[in-house]
Amino acid sequence: MGSDINQRNKAAALTLWAALDRDPDTALPLLGALKQWQGPEPIGIHTQATGIVSAMFAPLRGAIPDLRRETHILMGSQSSPHEDVAGDGAWWVAGTGYYTGHASSDVFGIPATAQGLRIRWGEFLRFDAQGQITHAQTIWDFVDWFDQIGWPVLPRPRGAAHVYPAPTAYDGVLVGPQDDEAGDTSLVLGRSLIFGGLNTFDENDLSSMGMARFFHPNIKWYGPGGIGACLSLPEFETLHQRPWLTAFPDRKVMHLESLFAEDRMVAASGPKGVVATHTGPYLGHPASGARIEVSGLDFWLRSGGQFTENWVFVDMIHLFAQMGIDLFARVQERLA
DSSP, rough: HHHHHHHHHHHHHHOOOHHHHHHGGGGGGTTTOOOEEETTOOOOOEEEHHHHHIIIIIHHHHHOTTEEEEEEEEEEEOOSSSSSSSSSOOEEEEEEEEEEOOOOBBTTTTTTOOSSSEEEEEEEEETTTTSSEEEEEEOHHHHHHHHTOOOOSSSOOOOOOTOOOOOSSOOOOOOOOOOHHHHHHHHHHHHHHHHHTGGOOOOOOOGGGOOGGGGEEEEEEEOOTTTTEOSSHHHHHIIIHHHHHHHHHHHHEEOHHHHHHEEEEEEEEEEEEEEOOSSOOOOOOOOOEEEEEEEEEEEEEEEETTEEEEEEEOOOHHHHHHHHHHHHHHHHHHHH
């Protein structure tokens, strides 16, 4: 029965994405049960389908007439998002990939350029018992978009810029039914990473997290614009983890909305998934002392007993706004 529900939901997600790409208004009948859609800043939260479509998807489609979606990962399952092993019974579908095209007009305050764009997207959709979408979270990598068009708003990433490939030697678009046993194994590893690794930092020694148990030595960690990709475990620890934990040493995974697995893929989402205090310098900005909430999405690929790839979305616009920094305003200042 669970497989039938998951297959129904994945088919509905693909139908929704096709409608949004073709003509966003045709997606409205598919969102009649929507209660909340968390868009990336500055789009924010909308509680009605007309609001999120008009604020987010219609402007993108209108500004990029040749818009095309590439889907690198499609997966779904029932969620277990809390430290307590009991699941919450919610069904989710998640996906990620690129939008490609050329902007013929300004959109969201971002200037149009002749530059061909590869806009990274990640999206999580929650379904009710009738197969209707009730909640969603989307992050678009605006910081990487700014960098592509030559209008960077943050220092050059420590990691490799613009590196966001599809899974290696694995078809991450899980259209058909998958191996339930493999999914169970993946979820156990994902839960161990989040609740037994990421949340065990002693605020002093990186080894207290034991990331080598979870990440292969050649882990490919695809971070957001401003951070970049890390192409090994030592790079991950040096280029991302140490600076992140210096800036936010008390950070904890607290409020995940979803955590689920299908076959060898694991996914997690949360508009307030991590909470922390900004007590150290980060990406060229001094400590603000602000209490922050990190809106993020994650996808992991398991190979054997470790993760070999990790696609990471952080709403950097939202993060820096909480630190008192308006990254969109930096673009407008350059336009003035």
